[in-house]
Amino acid sequence: MNTEVSLFGYMLQMRSHLLANKITEIHQLRNHSPEPDRKEMIEWRSKLFQHLGYALSENYEKAQAEIQDWADLKEQKVPHEYSLTYYLNSVFYSRNLILSVLENEIKDNTVSSAALLEILKVIDPLLDHATSSLTNNYTMNTYNTETDEDLIITLEELKDFKFALNEATIFAVTDQNNIISYVNDHFCKISKYSRDELIGKDHGEIFKSGYHTEEYLDNILHSIRQGKVWKGEICNKAKDGTLYWVDTTIIPYLNYDGKTYKHISIQYDITEQKKTEEMLLKSEKLSLVGELAAGLAHEIRNPLTTIKGMVQILQETTEDKKVLYSDIILTEIDRINYIVSEFMVLAKPHAIYFTDCSLTDILKKVIYLLEAEANLKNVVILHDFIEEDVTLHGEKNQLTQVFVNLLKNAMEALPNGGIIRVSTSLVKDKVRISIEDNGVGMTEEQVKKIGEPFYTTKATGTGLGLMVSYKIIQNHKGSISVKSELNKGTTFDITLPLIENNAMNTYRTTN
Numbered sequence: 001m002n003t004e005v006s007l008f009g010y011m012l013q014m015r016s017h018l019l020a021n022k023i024t025e026i027h028q029l030r031n032h033s034p035e036p037d038r039k040e041m042i043e044w045r046s047k048l049f050q051h052l053g054y055a056l057s058e059n060y061e062k063a064q065a066e067i068q069d070w071a072d073l074k075e076q077k078v079p080h081e082y083s084l085t086y087y088l089n090s091v092f093y094s095r096n097l098i099l100s101v102l103e104n105e106i107k108d109n110t111v112s113s114a115a116l117l118e119i120l121k122v123i124d125p126l127l128d129h130a131t132s133s134l135t136n137n138y139t140m141n142t143y144n145t146e147t148d149e150d151l152i153i154t155l156e157e158l159k160d161f162k163f164a165l166n167e168a169t170i171f172a173v174t175d176q177n178n179i180i181s182y183v184n185d186h187f188c189k190i191s192k193y194s195r196d197e198l199i200g201k202d203h204g205e206i207f208k209s210g211y212h213t214e215e216y217l218d219n220i221l222h223s224i225r226q227g228k229v230w231k232g233e234i235c236n237k238a239k240d241g242t243l244y245w246v247d248t249t250i251i252p253y254l255n256y257d258g259k260t261y262k263h264i265s266i267q268y269d270i271t272e273q274k275k276t277e278e279m280l281l282k283s284e285k286l287s288l289v290g291e292l293a294a295g296l297a298h299e300i301r302n303p304l305t306t307i308k309g310m311v312q313i314l315q316e317t318t319e320d321k322k323v324l325y326s327d328i329i330l331t332e333i334d335r336i337n338y339i340v341s342e343f344m345v346l347a348k349p350h351a352i353y354f355t356d357c358s359l360t361d362i363l364k365k366v367i368y369l370l371e372a373e374a375n376l377k378n379v380v381i382l383h384d385f386i387e388e389d390v391t392l393h394g395e396k397n398q399l400t401q402v403f404v405n406l407l408k409n410a411m412e413a414l415p416n417g418g419i420i421r422v423s424t425s426l427v428k429d430k431v432r433i434s435i436e437d438n439g440v441g442m443t444e445e446q447v448k449k450i451g452e453p454f455y456t457t458k459a460t461g462t463g464l465g466l467m468v469s470y471k472i473i474q475n476h477k478g479s480i481s482v483k484s485e486l487n488k489g490t491t492f493d494i495t496l497p498l499i500e501n502n503a504m505n506t507y508r509t510t511n
Contacts, residue, residue, distance in 0.1 A: 009056025378417030413439030
């Protein structure tokens with residue numbers, strides 16, 4: 001830098017406050033009102049002249065860096081409510097004011113034309129740099145301010161949300177290894193553990209009740225580790241050994257790699273609900289057993305009559321005929337044994353296991369079990385099953401209960417006898433079981449209420465049978481639909497997922 005340029009640089013530094021004050025007056029004249037933060041704005045504008053002067057007299061690169069910092073409004077004691085144009089005008093007025101000063105210096109022969117060009121060659125890029133830096137910083141600060149405000153609102157909402165969760169639910173947080181890092185008071189209350197006893201423990205191990213299979217529990221962990229939300233019912237064991245049921249939603253948190261690093265568990269206590277469901281299942285089962293008793297008595301009486309006749313004949317027959325009659329007696333005894341065994345399977349309490357089971361076998365056994373009662377009522381049960389055996393993942397005894405209930409309802413809809421058709425068909429990845437009768441049928445209003453608790457079309461019914469059947473099919477991830485026409489008949493369609501697409505996990509519960 002030549003002497004003239006350096007001297008002009010020192011002059012800008014020495015007069016920076018006076019020049020900044022002049023810019024402030026110009027702003028005031030243009031806006032027709034005084035600036036509310038006049039002192040801070042004069043100080044801020046003064047720094048720009050000092051940096052420009054320093055670039056002319058000493059160090060350009062350092063001045064450039066300082067102008068970059070000066071343009072960061074967030075770091076300066078200047079008001080942030082003004083528009084970007086307001087701040088840019090300060091740079092524009094500064095350029096004009098420097099040009100006016102240079103013009104006077106040239107008139108006074110203090111600065112030569114050559115020095116003027118050199119001064120402008122330094123100042124113009126720095127003022128352009130100030131303009132672009134102000135624009136970038138203002139935009140970023142505005143964005144960050146808005147983002148910060150949004151974040152504050154979001155955090156407040158999250159705080160309210162957490163409060164609501166803590167007050168209304170059983171709530172826990174675990175890490176990627178299923179280690180508990182947080183539980184709320186409701187979680188401690190239902191589990192009967194203190195918070196200190198739970199933090200740092202393996203969630204799956206400490207509450208393992210023995211009701212769920214390892215496959216069921218592994219499936220839960222597999223789902224959430226894949227980043228999927230898991231929903232279902234879980235039976236846990238409290239500290240004192242008592243069992244409780246919770247309707248559970250587990251939500252995984254994913255990092256930037258898409259891997260789970262923690263998950264939250266939101267639960268609701270459904271222990272009383274499960275007890276009620278268990279009582280309904282038992283009640284409906286007892287009702288079915290009672291209704292089946294008359295038909296079974298008749299079914300057992302027939303082979304007993306045959307056996308009695310065979311024994312009487314044996315007393316009077318020759319030796320060569322005894323073998324034939326003995327075979328008939330054994331066949332009839334086997335028949336009685338089978339009927340009694342199937343009856344006991346349906347009647348006695350048992351643990352519920354979801355396993356792979358043959359739909360065709362279940363339906364054939366149900367039809368065989370009810371044939372005696374059907375014969376008494378002059379009802380013919382026909383069946384049309386698809387050739388390939390359909391395998392389901394379900395609870396065989398509960399499915400049997402559903403089909404017995406629906407077939408008995410169909411028989412009761414045939415007071416003067418008739419035909420019931422049981423058929424199966426494949427619909428995409430599901431199997432449909434249709435139970436159709438040509439009985440009395442129902443009105444449209446009656447069909448709409450089917451499955452509601454205590455709604456029945458029978459004079460002595462409770463309506464619980466169909467409600468329980470709907471619940472069982474729902475637990476098997478299936479559905480029941482009804483079509484009926486008065487005096488023409490009714491069709492119940494039960495749809496269940498095939499084993500390869502069945503989302504139901506293997507589990508067990510005491511019934």
